[in-house]
Ligand SMILES: Nc1ncnc2c1ncn2[C@@H]1O[C@H](COP(=O)(O)OP(=O)(O)OP(=O)(O)O)[C@@H](O)[C@H]1O
């Protein structure tokens with residue numbers, strides 16, 4: 001008989017309340033060296049809170065934490081980091097105006113004899129750290145120029161450079177495409193073989209089945225079970241998590257001969273994308289997919305006027321339009337659900353209701369609220385939207401910064417659905433959203449197109465989502481449209497075939 005393995009980490013009877021509401025109840029969680037232990041649960045179940053207690057970003061109200069069998073009491077995140085606990089956050093913690101290299105060694109950059117930053121050393125060390133994640137990014141790039149996927153890679157590289165023993169990954173793959181996920185998983189396997197313990201949070205069940213050794217399911221702040229992954233299946237996990245089976249609805253087919261909603265011709269933003277042309281019809285859902293960095297988000301930003309294109313033409317409902325900024329786009333009835341919700345999608349210190357109705361107040365919006373009656377209607381609308389999307393909060397007056405990641409995403413989505421834009425561009429609409437709510441988001445997008453005559457352009461790296469929602473799939477690679485597949489011909493293999501196309 002072999003010795004029972006020694007724990008790397010034990011968390012016992014952890015309690016936590018916010019403003020008198022208990023969000024963790026006597027939570028137990030443990031981790032062995034070289035193990036991937038998955039945390040699973042609905043949006044707001046308490047996953048991130050438990051991990052923030054481990055990394056000392058929050059203080060628990062009760063319970064113990066032991067590392068290598070010894071009780072620990074960290075007073076701040078720096079102490080936890082020094083003990084080998086590293087977190088890759090759901091919301092990036094980067095200083096976006098600094099370079100990749102500066103972010104990698106934030107707080108302890110290599111210094112020269114005069115005590116100043118040794119830039120040469122810093123950039124070389126940064127290059128080494130990036131190589132650990134297989135990235136060839138220029139270390140001098142400012143982080144705010146990077147897409148969401150590259151930022152993730154930088155965060156992971158930073159944790160590896162700190163030689164973490166316990167690595168917390170809070171939805172690390174939320175915005176990654178298959179190949180990048182494969183790459184990340186290779187990395188995780190090599191970390192495991194070095195004895196690193198990994199706590200992995202994700203809403204993508206198929207991923208957990210691939211990478212996890214054990215899983216702990218949280219529901220409303222309770223641990224409802226810990227199992228070896230090999231003894232579970234997706235259906236069982238969903239039932240533990242949401243307390244029922246998942247109902248998948250059919251998405252109705254699009255009607256024939258519908259009028260044009262949006263047409264772009266030869267849209268170009270030098271260095272980002274070139275010569276992009278496509279048409280989106282009323283009632284239609286099309287997807288723009290491709291690898292990270294293919295230029296999908298940039299195209300969306302150009303249509304919305306956030307970063308206008310250099311050349312090309314845009315037509316809305318058949319008429320050529322000039323979109324110089326988001327105000328123009330809003331007036332034309334174009335809504336944009338951004339991938340980077342914390343930066344551009346939300347007013348963090350506004351409450352849920354205010355966020356949901358933000359576009360109504362936008363300068364020059366055609367949606368201005370006119371009377372007291374509108375305000376009442378607004379109240380009803382926001383309540384029913386919050387109910388449909390299962391937004392977990394004490395009330396609609398709760399400031400958005402206090403919501404869990406997935407619940408914040410639901411608020412951004414509700415905002416655009418309520419705005420009744422006629423054209424909705426949705427960049428990663430279900431990023432960070434749990435399986436139950438994801439189904440609801442798909443239903444709302446489908447209703448918006450089919451029943452309310454809206455038109456939807458979805459940008460998504462989640463191929464099952466792309467296949468489920470789209471009437472047509474457009475694939476981008478290297479800033480160009482390289483393929484178009486009607487619903488009947490779209491498969492993951494075909495999409496990937498286009499996406500990996502080499503530049504000619
Ligand atoms: N700083 C805070 N102040 C007040 N309430 C908070 C705070 N942080 C979290 N909460 C609340 O605690 C609960 C658990 O949130 P947590 O972020 O841990 O959920 P989660 O499981 O990570 O969800 P998601 O899948 O959406 O990321 C939620 O109800 C959330 O609103």
Ligand SMILES: [Mg+2]
Pocket residue numbers: 047048049090170404405406
């Ligand atoms: Mg979370």
